[in-house]
Amino acid sequence: MTLHNKSVRDIVIVGGGTAGWMSAAALANQFKQQPVKITLIDSSDIGTVGVGEATIPTIRRFYQKLGFTDHQVMQATNATCKLGIEFKDWYQPDSSFIHPFGLYGQSVNHIPFHHYWLKLKHQGDTTPLAKYSLGVQLAQHNKFMPCIAKPQNQLEIFDWALHFDATRFANLMRDYSLKQGVIHIDSLIESVTTNKNNGDISALTLANGQCIEGDLFIDCSGFKGLLINKTLNVDYHDWSEWLVCDRAIAIQSESVNQPAPRTIVTAHEAGWQWTIPLQHRQGNGHVYSSRFTDDDTAKQQLLDNIHGPLIGKPRTFKFVPGRRDKAWAHNVVAIGLASGFLEPLESTSIALVETAIDKLLQALSSKNYNQQVINRFNEVTALEYERVRDFIILHYKANQRSEPMWQYCQTMNLPRSLEQKIEAYLTGGELQRLPWEIFGPDSWLAIFDGFKLWPRKYHQKIDKMPIEMIDNGLKKMEQDITNLMKNASDHSQFLVNNFNCHLPTNTKVSS
Numbered sequence: 453m454t455l456h457n458k459s460v461r462d463i464v465i466v467g468g469g470t471a472g473w474m475s476a477a478a479l480a481n482q483f484k485q486q487p488v489k490i491t492l493i494d495s496s497d498i499g500t501v502g503v504g505e506a507t508i509p510t511i512r513r514f515y516q517k518l519g520f521t522d523h524q525v526m527q528a529t530n531a532t533c534k535l536g537i538e539f540k541d542w543y544q545p546d547s548s549f550i551h552p553f554g555l556y557g558q559s560v561n562h563i564p565f566h567h568y569w570l571k572l573k574h575q576g577d578t579t580p581l582a583k584y585s586l587g588v589q590l591a592q593h594n595k596f597m598p599c600i601a602k603p604q605n606q607l608e609i610f611d612w613a614l615h616f617d618a619t620r621f622a623n624l625m626r627d628y629s630l631k632q633g634v635i636h637i638d639s640l641i642e643s644v645t646t647n648k649n650n651g652d653i654s655a656l657t658l659a660n661g662q663c664i665e666g667d668l669f670i671d672c673s674g675f676k677g678l679l680i681n682k683t684l685n686v687d688y689h690d691w692s693e694w695l696v697c698d699r700a701i702a703i704q705s706e707s708v709n710q711p712a713p714r715t716i717v718t719a720h721e722a723g724w725q726w727t728i729p730l731q732h733r734q735g736n737g738h739v740y741s742s743r744f745t746d747d748d749t750a751k752q753q754l755l756d757n758i759h760g761p762l763i764g765k766p767r768t769f770k771f772v773p774g775r776r777d778k779a780w781a782h783n784v785v786a787i788g789l790a791s792g793f794l795e796p797l798e799s800t801s802i803a804l805v806e807t808a809i810d811k812l813l814q815a816l817s818s819k820n821y822n823q824q825v826i827n828r829f830n831e832v833t834a835l836e837y838e839r840v841r842d843f844i845i846l847h848y849k850a851n852q853r854s855e856p857m858w859q860y861c862q863t864m865n866l867p868r869s870l871e872q873k874i875e876a877y878l879t880g881g882e883l884q885r886l887p888w889e890i891f892g893p894d895s896w897l898a899i900f901d902g903f904k905l906w907p908r909k910y911h912q913k914i915d916k917m918p919i920e921m922i923d924n925g926l927k928k929m930e931q932d933i934t935n936l937m938k939n940a941s942d943h944s945q946f947l948v949n950n951f952n953c954h955l956p957t958n959t960k961v962s963s
């Protein structure tokens with residue numbers, strides 16, 4: 453079979469939200485000083501979703517590749533540091549655990565740490581797993597320190613991300629893109645023309661009648677998917693059978709407490725609430741299931757659980773959890789909400805924008821592409837979404853709450869891929885690492901442990917080791933983490949010292 457190569461000289465990005473400007477910035481960086489024209493069209497009359505304030509550490513790698521430092525981005529976006537996510541009331545009311553961006557304990561003799569911890573647990577030891585994670589300890593004690601540059605062992609490994617103002621971040625990406633020569637047009641796209649011979653998109657017609665042609669179109673038009681959906685009619689995989697939340701209400705509030713270095717997500721009777729602290733304000737939102745509650749109740753529940761004065765009016769969002777069957781079809785690549793959406797529980801949407809951009813840059817490295825390149829892009833995108841989907845479903849499946857939505861989740865059937873993962877862990881403590889997973893074994897461990905799912909057996913070789921040796925080893929790890937914590941400062945102090953920001957005078961930390 454001969455593969456027809458299509459060359460890329462004229463890229464048109466539709467949409468100027470986080471996805472659109474991140475794509476523009478990365479493409480402009482890749483093609484600087486090369487004859488590739490990049491145009492971004494958005495409409496200030498439509499605006500952007502403007503939410504998306506919690507990230508995972510990959511965002512730092514993304515902007516570092518463009519030449520930004522953490523300090524520059526934090527300053528520009530009023531950001532705070534995020535060491536992980538605290539899940540309150542998810543397992544049961546009054547429960548809490550943290551999913552850190554970091555590791556647990558030190559593996560010994562190639563046996564992962566949690567097997568040793570399990571052995572002691574079987575012997576009656578009650579030390580929580582969280583005591584062996586520097587990331588959790590920092591987050592729990594509202595401390596922060598930069599990552600250790602050359603970790604001596606696994607105990608020293610943790611990572612961090614940002615809570616940022618999404619609009620400011622998109623502006624930062626916009627300013628960077630414009631400096632690199634990206635052309636920006638603020639106009640409504642009124643119609644889309646396709647080539648009758650091959651089905652590709654050939655041009656977009658704007659409200660003023662201008663016609664914009666291109667050879668590759670990046671659809672970052674948000675939930676509607678102006679090109680991938682409305683024009684090319686690419687199917688959508690609806691995952692609401694497993695992810696029952698399909699609505700969100702978001703509102704900002706003034707900060708009354710010190711910003712915590714973690715996102716807080718609190719389970720409610722038919723959904724969950726996010727609390728995201730920024731330097732100058734707090735982001736709040738309630739993600740819920742329209743099958744199990746109504747909009748007014750959900751809104752009231754959100755407002756009842758915000759402590760500071762509100763800023764602006766609540767904004768509502770409707771969504772269908774799932775992904776586009778093909779993120780790349782013809783000469784259209786969908787990135788961001790146009791390619792799919794999984795609720796923001798683990799802050800994965802912007803991360804999926806990053807992975808899409810990475811794949812696109814690789815696909816276009818020779819400034820042309822063919823069907824094989826498209827197929828590969830789609831295969832990997834599908835896997836990335838499915839891995840994230842499985843990870844999020846676990847948070848619902850493993851709950852022990854009593855309300856109808858949570859009961860439904862306890863008894864729902866699971867995707868086979870997740871069933872296998874849970875089975876491997878529960879039977880022998882195996883934390884499988886699958887290709888294209890955003891979340892590694894320690895993230896899965898954090899969620900399993902947070903929901904009190906523990907393997908029936910630990911690694912058999914451990915029984916050959918003297919119990920005192922294991923006991924002493926783990927005590928030393930705990931002590932090492934306590935010692936490492938001495939190098940950390942209060943998260944608030946870190947922000948004041950580095951960004952000169954004005955935090956509330958109240959010394960209490962938001963919880």
Ligand SMILES: Cc1cc2nc3c(=O)[nH]c(=O)nc-3n(C[C@H](O)[C@H](O)[C@H](O)COP(=O)(O)OP(=O)(O)OC[C@H]3O[C@@H](n4cnc5c(N)ncnc54)[C@H](O)[C@@H]3O)c2cc1C
Pocket residue numbers: 466467468469470471472493494495496498499500501502503504505506507618639640641642672673674675678700701702737769787788789790796799800801802803805
């Ligand atoms: C409630 C909620 C909470 C979220 N929280 C998080 C989070 O904490 N972390 C995270 O990583 N992600 C989060 N996300 C996802 C995140 O907000 C998005 O992934 C991200 O903002 C990218 O959005 P986008 O750029 O794809 O779409 P949008 O922001 O919707 O941008 C769409 C763009 O398309 C343009 N457009 C559309 N139609 C036309 C037209 N006809 N003509 C011209 N222009 C047009 C619009 O003007 C706009 O510029 C959240 C999403 C929601 C809904």
